[in-house]
Amino acid sequence: MDFDVDREGSATLAEAVAAAVERAIVDRRLPPGARLPSIRRLAEAKGVSKSTVVEAYDRLVASGRVRSRPGSGFTVAVEPRRPSVDPTPVLDRDIDPSWVMRRSLEVDPTIPKPGCGWLPSEWLEEAGIRRALRAVARDPVARLVDYGHPLGHPALRRLLSLRLGERGIEVEPQAIVLTAGASAAVDLVVRHLVEPGDAVFVDDPCYYNFRAQLRLNRARVVSIPFRPDGPDLEVFAREAEIHRPRLYLTNSGPHNPTGGRIGPATAHRLLNLATRFDFTIVEDDVFADFETRPSPRLAALDRLERVIHVGSFSKTLSSALRLGWVAARPERVEDLSELKLATSFTNDDLAAQVVVRLLADGSYRRHVEGLRRRIASARAQVLRELEKLGLTPWSTGDDGLFLWVELPDGFDAADLAKQGAAAGIIFAPGDVFSPSLSAGRFLRFNVAQSGSRRIWDFLARTLGRRG
Amino acid sequence: MDFDVDREGSATLAEAVAAAVERAIVDRRLPPGARLPSIRRLAEAKGVSKSTVVEAYDRLVASGRVRSRPGSGFTVAVEPRRPSVDPTPVLDRDIDPSWVMRRSLEVDPTIPKPGCGWLPSEWLEEAGIRRALRAVARDPVARLVDYGHPLGHPALRRLLSLRLGERGIEVEPQAIVLTAGASAAVDLVVRHLVEPGDAVFVDDPCYYNFRAQLRLNRARVVSIPFRPDGPDLEVFAREAEIHRPRLYLTNSGPHNPTGGRIGPATAHRLLNLATRFDFTIVEDDVFADFETRPSPRLAALDRLERVIHVGSFSKTLSSALRLGWVAARPERVEDLSELKLATSFTNDDLAAQVVVRLLADGSYRRHVEGLRRRIASARAQVLRELEKLGLTPWSTGDDGLFLWVELPDGFDAADLAKQGAAAGIIFAPGDVFSPSLSAGRFLRFNVAQSGSRRIWDFLARTLGRRG
DSSP, X not given: OOOOOOOTTXXXXXXXXXXXXXXXXXXXXXXXXXXOOOHHHXXXXXXOOHHHHHHHXXXXXXXXXXXXXXXXXXXXXXXXXXSSOXXXXXXXXXXXXXXXXXHHHOOOTTSOOTTOSSXXXXXXXXXXXXXXXXXXXXXTTOOOSSOOOTTOOHHHHHHHHHHHHHTTOOOOGGGEEXXXXXXXXXXXXXXXXXXTTOEEEEEESOOHXXXXXXXXXXXXXXXXXXXXXXXXXXXXXXXXXXXXXXXXXXXXSSOTTTOOOOOHHHHHHHHHHXXXXXXXXXXXXXXXXXXXXXXXXXXXXXXXXXXXXXXXXXXXXXXXXXXXXXXXXXXXXXXXXXXXXXXXXXXXXXXXXXXXXXXXXXXXXXHHXXXXXXXXXXXXXXXXXXHHTTOOBSOOOOSSSEEEEEOOTTOOHHHHHXXXXXXXOOOEEGGGTOTTSOOTTXXXXXXXXXXXXXXXXXXXXXXHHHO | OOOOOOOTTOSSXXXXXXXXXHHHHHTTSSOTTOBOXXXXXXXXXXXXXXXXXXXXXXXXXHHTSEEEETTTEEEEOOSOOOXXXXXXXXXXXXXXXXXXXXXXXXXOTTSOOTTOSSOOGGGSOHHHXXXXXXXXXXXXXXXXXXXXXXXXXXXXXXXXXXHHHHTTOOOOGGGEEEESSHHHHHHHHHHHHOOTTOEEEEEESOOHHHHHHHHHTTOEEEEEEEETTEEOHHHHHHHHHHHOOSEEEEXXXXXXXXXXXXXXHHHHHHHHHXXXXXXXXXXXXXXXXXXXXXXXXXXXXXXXXXXXXXXXXXXXXXXXXOOEEEEOOHHHXXXXXXXXXXXHOSOOHHHHHHHHXXXXXXXXXXXXXXXXXXXXXXXXXXXXXXXXXXXXBSOOOOSSSEEEEEOXXXXXXXXXXXXXXXXXXXXXXXXXXXXXXXXXXXXXXXXXXXXXXHHHHHHHHHHHHHO
C-alpha cells in the first residue's frame, strides 16, 4: 500500500485513488503483473468507501493500466499500453482476404499499408466530428436515448435523398433504409433476396468481402471477368443462360479493386440483360464521393427498378461511425425494413445526428472537395513511382483511390506480399480479389496509403532482384 | 422572393439565408406546398454564392421545413413538423408482433404504451450521455474516424469482463465480441450455429423477435412451455429426444414476457440436458440490470462451456446507441469474429467510447441503482391497480420490468389490444409471444410504461362490461 492518495488536481476521490495507483504503476512500485490490494483492503487502508475504490479500479481497467482476472483480483497490466488496440498476433498463415483485412485494421501508423482499402485516419474529418459531437451534446432536441425510426434517422434520409438526387438517383426519403455501414447494407439485401443455392454473379476481380457474404448466405458465386468499362457482357450472357442469376453485385462507380468503371454503353446493355434474365443488380457505391468526374449510375439509368443502391460515409468521413444505406423501390424497402427490425432492430441515431450536422452545415461538401484534391495529388505521385519501376496501371480511369497494377513476368504478388509483410509493409495481392485466382500477378494500390518511401524502395529492390 | 436576409444573430451567411426562408415559412408568406426559388435565382436575387444557398437549403431539408422532390426542386413541407419521425401510417391489420413493435417505436408521448418492451425515454440516461459526448469530443485520444478493433472497443470489453465477473461469469476481454445491439448479437450467434432445418428450442411464451430471427435462419422452431422457474423440463427432454435441438434460446434472468426466472435446480438440470443432447444455450440477458436480487446465470454455472451469453445497454442506458455483446468460449469467439467482420465489418466506436465513460466514472452504476428503485415503485403501483381489477400476475418474481397477467374468463387479449389501439393505448397481447398461440388471455405489462390513469380506466371499463 505504498502510495498516497492526493486529492489535489482530481475532480473526485475516485479519480484521486486511481491517480495514486497509476503513479505507483508508472514508478514501478507496482511492477507489471503485481497484484493490487483488494477493494476492501484498499478502502480500509485509505479511509475511503468501497464504491470509491470500485470506481477507481474501473477507471484503471478502462484505461488498460490494470487487468482484472476473474477469480484472481486486479493486477498491473503486463503488456505495454497501446492506445486502444489489443495485441493482435501476426498469424503465420497464407495471405488470404481475412489476413489483408485484419492487418489493415491494425493501427500501428509506422507500417505502410498500400494494400489497405481506406484512407489514412488523418485524412478523415476528425475535427468536424468533434464539432458535431459538441453540437449534438448541446442540442436540446437531439435524440440520445430512444430507439429511432425503423428506417433510420429521418433527417439523414431526407439529406440522402437530396444528395442522391444530385447524382441522378431519384429516391424518396421513405425508400431509403439506414444500416450500420455498407457491409451491413449489402448483407441485408443479400439475405433478403438470395435463397440457398441461388446463383449470384460478381466481378473477377471484386471486393473480397462480397464472396464471404455470399458464401454465408449459401449462394453459388459465379464470377465474370471485369474489363476497364465493366463486366465482359459476352461471358455474362453466356453464364446467365446457364446459371440464371438472382443477383449481380458490383461497383458501377470507381471499381474495387481495379479502379475501372461501368461505361454508359455497358450499363445500358447490362440493364437489358437484367430484364432478359430477370435478376437484380446491387450497386455498391461506397467510393462515389472520390470521383471528380461523376459517371452514370445503374440506379439512375434504371430508376431503381431492378437496381438496389448501397452507400456509406465510412470511406470519406469516419469509419468509427457505422452508417450505410440501401435505396430501393418502395415495396422492397418494406421487406428490407422488416428484415432489419428482426436482425438488428433500429439504427444508431447518435451517429446519424453527427452526420446530419456535417451534411447540413456544408462541412461534408468542403471536406470531400479537399479529399478529391488530395487523392488526385497522391495519385499523380504514385503514378510517377510506378513509372520509375516500369509499371503501368491496368485501368484507364483517371480518379478514385485504387490502382490495379500488374507485376513483370516471373513475379508472384502473393510472394511479394509475404516478403512485404516480413519487411513491415502490407500489400494486397490480386488473388485475394479474384474468385478464379487469375490475378496472381496483380497488386492493388491505395494511392492515399502509398506515400511512404519504404514502399517504393522495397519494390525497387524486390523487382530489381529478378527483373 | 418576399424575404430579407439578415445576418444579425446568424453565425454564417448560409444560416442567415436559411433563417430568412424559415421566417417566410412560419409567417405563411411561403405556404405549405409552395415552391422555393431555385438555387440560382435565390443566389442572384440576394447577391450570395450558389454554394451558400445550397447549404441553406440543406439545413432546411435536414430540419424538415423543406422537402426536396427529385426533379421538382424544393417545396415547403406540407405535414406539420414532428420532432424527428416520419408519419407512420397506422395499419389496419391484425395485431402481430411487428405491429406491437412498430407501434411501440412511435414516439408520440401522449399514447400510453403498457405493451412496450422498454423504458420511457425520460427514465434513461440522457444527461449522462450529453456529458460523455462532450468529454469524448474533448478527449485528444478519442478514436473518432478509424475502423475499430475487429472484436470491438478494447476498453469496453475490459469493463464488460469486469462487470460480468461480478455476476459470476468469468470471461476474458478477448472472449467478448461487441455488436450493434443485442438483436444483432443473437442474430450473429444464430447465423453461426444454426444450419437450415436445425431444431431450435424457445420458450412458450418468449420474446417475439426470437422467432422472427430463427425463421430467417431457416431453423425449425420448437417451443417449450415456460413455468415460473424455467422451462418445463419433462417436455423439454421429450422434445429433445425427438428433435435433437442445436440451440436453446432463452432469458435466464428476468424472463420476457413472463417475469419468471430460471431457478438454480432447473438451471442445473437444464445444463445436464444440454450435455446429454449436445446442444448450445444462448442466454439473452438484456434485462440483467433491472434485477435487485441477482439470480444465478447459466453462463456462470457452466463457465461458458455450452452457454453463450448476450447482453446490451439498450434497455438501461440508451436505445439510440446500438451496443450489445456476445461472451463465449474463445474458439467460438474466433468464428463469431470472422462472421461479424464479413457481415458488418467493425463496430461503432463512438457509441462504445460514450458508454466506457459512463461505466468508468460510476454514472452507470448510480443510474442503474436509481432505475431499480423507480421500477420497484412503479411495480408496486401496477400491482395495486391490478388488484383493484381482481387480476393477479402469473409469476412470483419480485422484480424486473414485466408482469404477465391473465384476463378473466371470456376475455380475449387480442380483442382488448384492438380496442385499446382504437382508444389510443398500446397493449401487448399474449399470443404475440406464444408460438403455440396458447396465451390468448394474457397481457404483458411493462410496469415503467403503465403509469397513465387512462390505462386503468380503460381496463376497468372494458373488463367491467362483460366481467
